[in-house]
Structures are given as structure tokens and as C-alpha cells.
Amino acid sequence: MSYPPLRQPRLADVITERLEGMLLEGSLKPGQRLPPERELAERFGVSRPSLREAIQKLAARGLLTSRQGGGTFVNDELNSGYTDPLLEMLSRHKEFHLDLLEFRDAMEGISAYYAALRSTPADKAILIQRFEELDSGFAGADPAREAKLDAAFHLAIAEAAHNVLLLHTIRGIFDLLEKSIVDNLAHLFAKPDSRSLLMKQHRALLDAILEGKPEEARTRAHEHLVFVEEGLLEMARAETRSQRALRRAQSTTISA
Numbered sequence: 001m002s003y004p005p006l007r008q009p010r011l012a013d014v015i016t017e018r019l020e021g022m023l024l025e026g027s028l029k030p031g032q033r034l035p036p037e038r039e040l041a042e043r044f045g046v047s048r049p050s051l052r053e054a055i056q057k058l059a060a061r062g063l064l065t066s067r068q069g070g071g072t073f074v075n076d077e078l079n080s081g082y083t084d085p086l087l088e089m090l091s092r093h094k095e096f097h098l099d100l101l102e103f104r105d106a107m108e109g110i111s112a113y114y115a116a117l118r119s120t121p122a123d124k125a126i127l128i129q130r131f132e133e134l135d136s137g138f139a140g141a142d143p144a145r146e147a148k149l150d151a152a153f154h155l156a157i158a159e160a161a162h163n164v165l166l167l168h169t170i171r172g173i174f175d176l177l178e179k180s181i182v183d184n185l186a187h188l189f190a191k192p193d194s195r196s197l198l199m200k201q202h203r204a205l206l207d208a209i210l211e212g213k214p215e216e217a218r219t220r221a222h223e224h225l226v227f228v229e230e231g232l233l234e235m236a237r238a239e240t241r242s243q244r245a246l247r248r249a250q251s252t253t254i255s256a
Contacts, residue, residue: 015046015054023063023074024164026171034064034072098229104177105225107170108154112217114161116209123160124210130156131206138195147181153202157209157221201227 022028034040034055041051055072058064066072119127130153137149151174158170170177201224208217 011046011050012053012057015044015051016057018044019054019058020063024168025162026159026164026167028074030074030171031076032074034074036071100173100177101225101229103173104154105222107166108157108225109218109221111154111158111161111163111166111170112205112209112221113214114163114166115157116212116214116217118162119160119209123156127153127156127160127206127209131202134202135199138199147178150181151178157205160209197227198224 019028028034035043037048037051037055041048044051055064055066059066059072062077063075064072065075115123115127130149134146134149134153137146154177155170155174158167161167201220205217205220205224208220
């Protein structure tokens with residue numbers, strides 16, 4: 001019985017696969033500049049021609065871009081999977097914010113669950129750093145900056161879950177997530193003690209992940225997003241009551 005001969009993989013193909021793996025796992029991020037060719041070849045323990053061939057393959061696939069005299073970068077467009085015109089339009093409508101919160105509840109609950117199971121010491125160190133940055137940022141009155149820090153904390157949880165589909169889905173809506181959080185915080189911060197309540201929720205979520213309690217982490221993520229959703233619904237109800245009162249007042253004026 002004869003067997004087909006085994007083919008030794010070409011070194012450039014092995015390097016290509018390795019770089020693709022780094023893109024998928026998030027080690028290389030959209031817009032990030034790759035290390036210089038010489039340094040990258042030394043890291044991989046390969047020749048520069050083989051590395052150059054791998055980079056050319058990834059560039060042909062639209063994953064990397066080269067800039068004259070500026071180096072090689074991960075394509076920025078890898079981060080734009082959820083920025084089509086329809087979603088941009090939906091993001092301007094208030095009811096879409098509730099849809100996004102429901103989506104976040106599903107995705108971030110799973111992310112928190114797996115982060116508690118799989119996060120490495122390096123992941124936990126980044127989570128702590130993102131939480132501390134968020135904690136210090138929540139002391140001011142800049143919703144845009146606070147939203148950026150808030151979104152970065154939740155993205156770090158997705159990275160710690162070590163599921164590439166979860167990571168790239170959440171990363172794909174990162175800009176949309178920031179815009180939504182800006183609006184959410186602007187409304188929630190109008191309520192007394194909202195900042196301290198939100199930070200307690202973030203702290204409880206972080207602790208559950210650090211302590212390796214997946215079910216508790218998922219529960220804490222859910223509780224946090226329910227709090228935000230209830231705040232937005234209450235705001236919508238208050239706005240409806242105000243509009244109703246205004247219409248009544250206008251009606252009374254016309255009748256008089």
C-alpha cells in the first residue's frame with residue numbers, strides 16, 4: 001500500500017500562518033505598526049526574505065499595508081466590520097441604544113464568564129490597569145473620556161476571554177460602543193450617586209473575574225447592564241411625561 005508523500009511546509013507559509021494567528025488573537029491590532037523587519041525576523045528566528053514573502057502575502061490579502069518609508073501596519077479596516085451606513089443611521093436613534101444594550105448583555109456576559117475561566121496573570125494585570133484608569137477617570141465630568149475608559153475596560157474583558165469571535169465582534173462595535181456609553185453616562189450621571197454605583201458594579205465584575213468565578217462574573221455583567229438599561233428607560237418615561245405635560249399646557253393656553 002502506497003502513501004502520498006508528505007510535503008514539508010514552506011517557511012514563508014509557516015510565518016504567514018503565525019502572523020494570521022496573532023491578528024486573530026488580538027496580539028496585532030488594527031492600525032498597529034509591525035516591528036522593523038530585522039527585529040521581527042530575529043523574534044521568529046527566520047530569514048528576512050522568508051519574512052518579507054509572508055508580509056507580502058498578508059498585504060495581498062488586505063490584512064497588512066505598507067507605507068513608503070513608514071513601515072508595515074495592520075490594516076485599519078479590520079476594525080470596521082460594524083460601521084456600515086445602516087448601523088451609523090441606527091446609532092442616531094434612541095431606541096437603538098436599548099438594542100445595543102441587549103446585545104452587550106449577551107456578548108459581555110459570555111466574555112465575563114470565559115474571562116473568569118481563562119484569564120492569564122498578564123490578562124489580569126491589564127484588567128486591573130484598565131479598572132484603575134476607569135476609576136480615576138470617573139472622578140471628572142467628561143462623559144467622552146469616561147466612555148472611552150469604560151469601553152476599554154469591557155474590551156479588556158473580551159480579550160481575557162480568549163475567544164477570537166467574541167473579541168472581534170466586540171472590537172468591531174468598539175466605536176459604536178463608545179458613542180452609546182457617552183449618551184448613557186450623560187443621562188445616568190444626572191442621578192445622584194450614579195458614578196459610585198457604576199464603579200461598584202465594575203469592581204464586583206472585576207473581582208469575580210480575578211477570583212475565577214465564571215457564573216458570578218456573568219451575573220455581575222448582567223446586573224451592570226440592567227442598571228444602565230433601567231436608567232435609560234426611566235429617562236425615556238420622564239421625557240414622555242414632560243412632553244405630555246407640555247402638550248397639556250399648550251392646549252390650556254389655546255383654549256383660553
